[in-house]
Amino acid sequence: xxxxxxxPKFRILKIGQSMTLQCAQDMNHNYMYWYxxxxxxxxxxxxxxxxxxxxxxxxxxxxxxxxxxxxEDFPLRLELAAPSQTSVYFCASRNRDRGIGExxxxxxxxxxxx
Amino acid sequence: AQSVTQLGSHVSVxxxxxxxxxxxxxxxxxxxxFWYVQYPNQGLQLLLKYTSAATxxxxxxxxxxxxxxxxxxxxxxxxxAHMSDAAEYFCxxxxxxxxxxxxxxxxxxxxx
Numbered sequence: 001x002x003x004x005x006x007x008p009k010f011r012i013l014k015i016g017q018s019m020t021l022q023c024a025q026d027m028n029h030n031y032m033y034w035y036x037x038x039x040x041x042x043x044x045x046x047x048x049x050x051x052x053x054x055x056x057x058x059x060x061x062x063x064x065x066x067x068x069x070x071x072e073d074f075p076l077r078l079e080l081a082a083p084s085q086t087s088v089y090f091c092a093s094r095n096r097d098r099g100i101g102e103x104x105x106x107x108x109x110x111x112x113x114x
Numbered sequence: 115a116q117s118v119t120q121l122g123s124h125v126s127v128x129x130x131x132x133x134x135x136x137x138x139x140x141x142x143x144x145x146x147x148f149w150y151v152q153y154p155n156q157g158l159q160l161l162l163k164y165t166s167a168a169t170x171x172x173x174x175x176x177x178x179x180x181x182x183x184x185x186x187x188x189x190x191x192x193x194x195a196h197m198s199d200a201a202e203y204f205c206x207x208x209x210x211x212x213x214x215x216x217x218x219x220x221x222x223x224x225x226x
Contacts, residue, residue: 004157033213035216040123040218040219041218042204042216042217042218042219043158043204043216044216045213045214045215048213058213090157090158092157092158096211100146100163100165100208100210100211101146101148101160101163101165101206101208101214102160102163103150103158103160103214105157105158105159106157107155107156107157108155108156108157
């Protein structure tokens with residue numbers, strides 16, 4: 001059982017480049033989330049989705065885009081990367097009908113923008 | 115809006131000593147409260163949760179937390195620290211189906 005899989009684990013980008021962080025879950029979870037984690041700042045919600053075709057902005061959505069074409073996948077797109085987007089990105093999912101707040105996290109994607 | 119405040123970005127305890135990590139919340143509706151743990155280079159794992167049932171909640175690895183509405187607190191405790199407890203701990207709040215709002219985290223160090 002793979003759970004939540006994130007790729008890549010590490011990436012270095014140049015300012016202005018674009019990339020997509022991939023997230024896939026095999027638990028048939030309805031809800032999926034993208035958080036970013038910065039030292040001493042905890043986790044900030046970027047975007048989330050309550051089901052295929054539905055996405056909503058979180059606390060820090062600027063500079064990012066998401067899509068949810070299937071239940072399994074929730075990619076995060078960075079357009080025109082900036083140094084402020086250097087962070088560790090976590091994807092998480094949960095089942096809508098059980099386990100309020102019981103998120104399952106991927107292992108993270110560490111992004112550096114130079 | 116909901117928020118959590120974790121008091122102390124770093125807590126250091128001796129092996130075998132009591133662990134106390136503090137969390138205070140703010141919520142205009144009855145909250146659901148959570149503690150997550152993050153080991154180095156890993157994602158977060160749920161440690162325990164309060165969802166309006168018993169106010170004293172037991173989690174994995176002998177951790178527990180008590181919901182105190184009058185103090186708006188949800189502090190995490192463990193009677194006896196183990197070296198393997200060294201990690202970062204996050205308190206989080208939700209109103210139910212809203213996304214979790216996390217605190218800034220407390221790094222726990224355990225000294226032999």
